Amino acid sequence: MKKILLLTFLAIFSLSAFSQSLPKGSLVGVHSYTVTLNGSTTMQEFMDFETNKWAPALSKIYNCEVHILKHIRGENENKVGIIIIFKNEADRNKYYKQDGSLNELGKAANEKMKAIDQASKKLGTTSGGYTDWLVQ
Numbered sequence: 001m002k003k004i005l006l007l008t009f010l011a012i013f014s015l016s017a018f019s020q021s022l023p024k025g026s027l028v029g030v031h032s033y034t035v036t037l038n039g040s041t042t043m044q045e046f047m048d049f050e051t052n053k054w055a056p057a058l059s060k061i062y063n064c065e066v067h068i069l070k071h072i073r074g075e076n077e078n079k080v081g082i083i084i085i086f087k088n089e090a091d092r093n094k095y096y097k098q099d100g101s102l103n104e105l106g107k108a109a110n111e112k113m114k115a116i117d118q119a120s121k122k123l124g125t126t127s128g129g130y131t132d133w134l135v136q
Contacts, residue, residue, distance in 0.1 A: 022085070026135040027092045029084040032076060033128035041123045049123055050080065057116045058084075061109045062095060080126065089134060 022028065035046060047070055055066040062084075069081030086092040095106035102110055 022135045027086040027089045028133045031082040031130040033126035037124040
């Protein structure tokens with residue numbers, strides 16, 4: 001009986017130890033884009049590129065987490081979602097002015113993304129918007 005209780009406690013503890021959470025003060029950018037595919041590009045090819053090439057590059061250059069979201073149901077059928085997580089608002093502000101435009105460091109980071117952005121545009125283009133949220 002003691003072994004079962006110990007194993008149950010360890011199982012519950014290990015699940016909570018590895019759960020993902022958004023710490024208070026994190027800044028979360030939620031983006032929604034309509035995708036227009038080029039030529040014979042499939043949505044799966046576009047999503048694979050964004051997930052395996054674009055998102056890791058952006059994450060490294062801007063020092064943030066990037067998650068690509070794929071529509072599975074609801075009203076955003078032809079859209080791609082992106083979640084960008086900065087540790088805090090100050091980390092995001094290193095790259096962006098108050099009005100959302102790039103500052104000098106942001107322009108330098110954007111220049112580093114230029115090649116990967118061009119490769120992405122060969123597969124398809126996006127248009128849409130974003131909202132930034134501060135975790136309370």
